[in-house]
Amino acid sequence: MTSGATPVPLRYGSDQVEGWPDLVAPTRGELGAAFRALRRAGVAAVAVDPAEVALARQLLDGFPAPVVALISAPLGAMTSGSRVAQAELALADGADELAVAMDPSLVRSGKLGRAVAELSPLRRLAAGRTLRVICHLALLGPDLGAEAAAGGVDGGADLVMTNSHFDGEVTVEQVVAVRRRVGQRIPLVASGGVAATSQAAQLLLAGATRVAVGWSGFCGEPSP
Amino acid sequence: MIATEAGLVGIIDQTNLEMGASAQEIADFCTRSVPFGFRALCLLPDQVGVAMPILRGTSISLAACVSFPLGLDRWEVKAREAAELCDLGVDEIDMVVHTGRAREGDLGWVEQEVAAVRRAVAHPRLLKVIIEIPVLPADLAGPVGLAAEAGGADLVKTSTGYKRLGIRATSAGDVRLLRSRLSPKTGIKAAGGIRSLGQLEEMVEVGATRVGASRGIEIVQEWRLRRGADPRGL
Known part of the structure; x- marks a missing residue:
């Protein structure tokens, strides 16, 4: 979780930045404030914890960013049946995409x-929608993490995210490792502790399609 | 002061919730822990299959976490995960409440989700409910604990103790507050940053009936040294 102390003045409004939940135990009021900031920033997508998908849908209120439901995140340790139930409910609540943390x-x-x-x-459930796979590169290391990413793509993922919000920081080395392994065709979101413009720019230059920035980076509000 | 080793290990949930721990690392953890006779081993859901054969035939219960560590799942998902874990043979469930709704003081939400999981966790299996006191406003810890109790918690647990959340450790004050508000029939599990025998005993003195610790072995060894015994139990 980030401290939220450093807003990230990226090229908001471009298609290169996503919002990513990094507030600890946010209330509905805090979610409302965060989503107002995300809309102002013009993010390309918003990832949310699964219990908040329906609320996120309301808070976006016509803003065109897709709602990405985080599944089995951040740890990737859920039982198989509950993971599927989580995805089913998230889709029923209005999720546009699923982002599944591999185990x-x-x-x-x-x-x-x-x-x-x-x-x-989950691939079957999300037929016709984007299925993302979160690959824990900071935890697994670039080589094993890139193997996981390639496996995820073979398993039907449309998009690779480098880390969950508990894995640690995304690095240029991780992005390069995934790109080398999965090629240029698959969209790649650099996620995990992005907290500075220069860092984001390096990740994009290294081959990331987008960067995921914690909500607190948009609203400047520290985690409680 | 805890008088016997049986009295000490009987209240410890020896815990390993390390993200991404390998099956071998968890097997080693379980194998090292079994000779100490802890009350329970507490693990993430995906490690239950590793621990089950190692604990078979011992008196140690197997506890698994649900909606860990954020609690940001719908109640249906929490109940489903708890039911699956019970089907696998888990003895105890440590569920996390929806921490955001708890911070708002939405006590009805907390009670309802706990009740839903309770229906999936039939007695004699135990349901422990983690209310994450370190993120709650001070005036809500008691009411949220009471909502968990009303939903059917056997024990109310102070915190996930999950260091990646960056929250403070559990305090004796957290336990004392719960003890003053909950029914005497409801247990209290203190968890989060309890790393020494002294800390454990402080929690017990103010009302904890169970303590979660990742350093359970070291705590027992500390107790043996204090008693002048060989820390290896020889």
């Missing part, structure tokens, strides 16, 4: 195939 324990245990197989029911 990093399976990947670190040499069971990447099983981690990829867990994406299958």
